[in-house]
Amino acid sequence: MKTIVKISLSVVVGSVIFFTGCNNTPEKNTEIKTAKLVSEESLGLRKVDLYNENTVTPDETKYSKEYAGSGHLIKRAFQDAPPMIPHDTEGMLPITIDNNQCVGCHTPGVAESMNATPIPKSHFTNFRPHHKFDGKKFEKSIDNMKNEIAIQEKDVLVNARFNCSQCHAPQSEGQLVENTFNAEFTSKDGATKSSWSGSKLTEGLDTILGE
Ligand code: HEC
Numbered sequence: 001m002k003t004i005v006k007i008s009l010s011v012v013v014g015s016v017i018f019f020t021g022c023n024n025t026p027e028k029n030t031e032i033k034t035a036k037l038v039s040e041e042s043l044g045l046r047k048v049d050l051y052n053e054n055t056v057t058p059d060e061t062k063y064s065k066e067y068a069g070s071g072h073l074i075k076r077a078f079q080d081a082p083p084m085i086p087h088d089t090e091g092m093l094p095i096t097i098d099n100n101q102c103v104g105c106h107t108p109g110v111a112e113s114m115n116a117t118p119i120p121k122s123h124f125t126n127f128r129p130h131h132k133f134d135g136k137k138f139e140k141s142i143d144n145m146k147n148e149i150a151i152q153e154k155d156v157l158v159n160a161r162f163n164c165s166q167c168h169a170p171q172s173e174g175q176l177v178e179n180t181f182n183a184e185f186t187s188k189d190g191a192t193k194s195s196w197s198g199s200k201l202t203e204g205l206d207t208i209l210g211e
């Protein structure tokens with residue numbers, strides 16, 4: 001009984017100190033008074049308040065007009081980022097099942113003669129496991145809980161990579177907002193070349209199965 005009284009007494013004393021402590025913090029009050037107000041104009045990219053949005057003319061989107069083969073390249077944003085398309089894509093998009101001009105110029109073997117970067121090994125590698133399904137029973141071919149992955153090298157472009165513009169986009173020139181991001185490339189030529197091939201493709205994976 002004595003200990004219970006002691007405990008509740010210390011709780012009461014403790015909370016009194018706690019509450020008075022909170023009320024008397026002078027720094028907190030000053031902080032609220034001097035807090036800067038944020039104006040509507042400073043919030044968005046348009047730099048006007050919400051009521052004047054219709055007066056704003058957005059910056060023009062300027063996609064590259066350089067023809068494919070002009071030698072113009074754009075630095076990669078970070079190590080092994082999908083490179084941006086540096087050339088004009090007029091007449092090349094959208095990519096359809098019967099018309100993929102990107103493959104025409106970028107397929108290894110052809111690309112080198114045109115000075116186009118060849119489609120890398122990773123795009124000829126299938127990372128999709130081939131599960132079994134006989135119409136009734138579904139059986140997984142990999143165990144995700146064991147961090148297993150199926151990788152198979154192919155002679156042909158893997159279907160998952162057919163729609164190039166899903167990952168590679170043209171780049172509009174100009175700078176809408178300041179960009180202070182500084183990429184730290186892990187390979188020396190990371191700004192111009194992909195390093196995602198060979199043993200790099202499977203780095204950090206526990207179990208690799210054929211398919
Ligand atoms: C007429 C041939 C041709 C066609 C068609 C073509 N490209 Fe290119 N591409 C090039 C060449 C050549 C380069 C190298 C830069 C240059 O000289 O323009 C290049 C550069 C690139 C790059 C930058 C590579 C790097 O190393 O930074 C990407 C990405 C790219 N093309 C994607 C595409 C996509 C996606 C398509 C289809 C929408 C496409 N290209 C269609 C010839 C072509």
Ligand code: HEC
Nearest residue numbers: 080081082102106117118120122161163164167193194196
């Ligand atoms: C699912 C996303 C995806 C699709 C679809 C895709 N790519 Fe890529 N691509 C990437 C990524 C990520 C990289 C950089 C890492 C690597 O090399 O795999 C890359 C790299 C490249 C490179 C630079 C290779 C180097 O050695 O520096 C070229 C060229 C390229 N892709 C062309 C293409 C073309 C052409 C297509 C369509 C046939 C295509 N890609 C479809 C994601 C994609």
